Amino acid sequence: MYLVLGCGDVGFSVASRLKRRGAELVVVDKDAKKIEWFKKMGYSAFVGDFCLPDVLKDAGISRAEVVLLMIPDFRLTERALGAINRLKAELKIDPVVVARVLDESETAEVKHLGASDALPSSQILANFTLSRFEELKGMVKEKRLRALLGELGGRIAIVLQTNPDPDGIASGVALKRYAQAFGIDADIIYDGSIGHQQNRALVNLLDLDLLHAEDVKFDNYTAFALVDVATHANCALPKDILPTIVIDHHPVPSSEVHARYQDITIVGSTSTLLTNYLRYAAVEIDGATAAALVIGTLTDTMNFTRGTTPTDFEAFEHLMKLADVELLGKLQSPAVPPDALDVLARAIKGSKLNGGYLITNVGEVDDRDTLPQASDFLLKREGVQTVLVYGIWNNLVCVSARTNDIAIHLGQALRQAFSEIGSAGGHARMAGAMIPLKAIKAKSKRVLKRAIDRQVGRKFLEVVGVTKPSKRGRTRPRSKR
Structure with a gap:
């Protein structure tokens, strides 16, 4: 998290660039009107004198990785650095502290007062500055x-x-x-x-x-x-x-x-x-x-x-x-082993397409890594937006999912579908799950495949809204009205 102290022209420029890059930040200034404006623009902003330790605590300095002192007044910078140094010792924190200086002549003194680095106003307004902040943060972490x-x-x-x-x-x-x-x-x-x-x-x-x-x-x-x-x-x-x-x-x-x-x-x-x-x-x-x-x-x-x-x-x-x-x-381009090709062939043969969702059960596999390889390949098929491949490995039903659909978060979908009977997680576009075979309700081994299809494939389609449960527990396509 970035803590930006001072929101004049330079502070605003830095804060706006950080926000555009999606960085988490909090702006602090004692000018209530400025802070109110920042809040209306969607910033996390805090009114107070950042030269006071209690104000810095309330603003969240304990979570800050980088503190940016964006004020042109050297005396205020000196007081703020004093407050930051006291909190470093008290809270056992060690953020990167970058101070604004008017020119290079103030750099050595500001560093002596505890700043990790100092940048003249002209450099802060230059385009490379935000990457410089990230670089400084990385360099300090490396030294630690x-x-x-x-x-x-x-x-x-x-x-x-x-x-x-x-x-x-x-x-x-x-x-x-x-x-x-x-x-x-x-x-x-x-x-x-x-x-x-x-x-x-x-x-x-x-x-x-x-x-x-x-x-x-x-x-x-x-x-x-x-x-x-x-x-x-x-x-x-x-x-x-x-x-x-x-x-x-x-x-x-x-x-x-x-x-x-x-x-x-x-x-x-x-x-x-x-x-x-x-x-x-x-x-x-x-x-x-x-x-x-x-x-x-x-x-x-x-x-x-x-x-x-x-x-x-x-x-x-x-x-x-x-x-x-x-x-x-x-x-x-590593060589593809024969077992991966065999699983891919079974995945293609057994695949069923339902409204852009391709579901396939490949049965037993010797290597569970063949499942995500099949998922990656099947996602390239025309008309397919989301793939779910599953099979049995080591007394587990292993599930691999891939998608190009920005409207679905696979990690969340798989957790919703399978967290009660197994473990699941992942990213928005790729995810996986593992379900103990004993968690699959099947009357006999003869009907195990159908039970897995019902409790894995159909369950996933229910969660993503492609099908809905019928009154008898089976799934049916949603109405296209």
């Missing part, structure tokens, strides 16, 4: 992480999410490289499986030494880093061990994250975040690591069509200058 690693010593366990994807794997590789640059050894640990051919290609072509959680003694590590995952809910870290470091790009309530160092930044991929840690620390990114981070970014942003930010584009541009092009080509 480096300082923490220096305190820890020993060996770090880098724990990925269950069944890690390319973004998680690449980010784990990057964090290990970052730690090693400062003399800290690390192991990358995962649970579940690495089944998708692109994930396997990433591990094999980069010759990665990943450890399965079943083969690990967590007592052997002095610190624990969660990467591309923020809580115990979807990783192998034992629940009685708190993570030391969390770096993730998924939105997670801060109340659920417990770590000495937390970086939950909403960008397109965790690969973007780790790329910038390496950049800001001036750690060399070799061609193979750069290629892995490129793949991680592309997969999680769906080739820049989902959740992409300017930060992602900037990091990607940097990576493409360094990536091993030949390796990148192999990672983008």
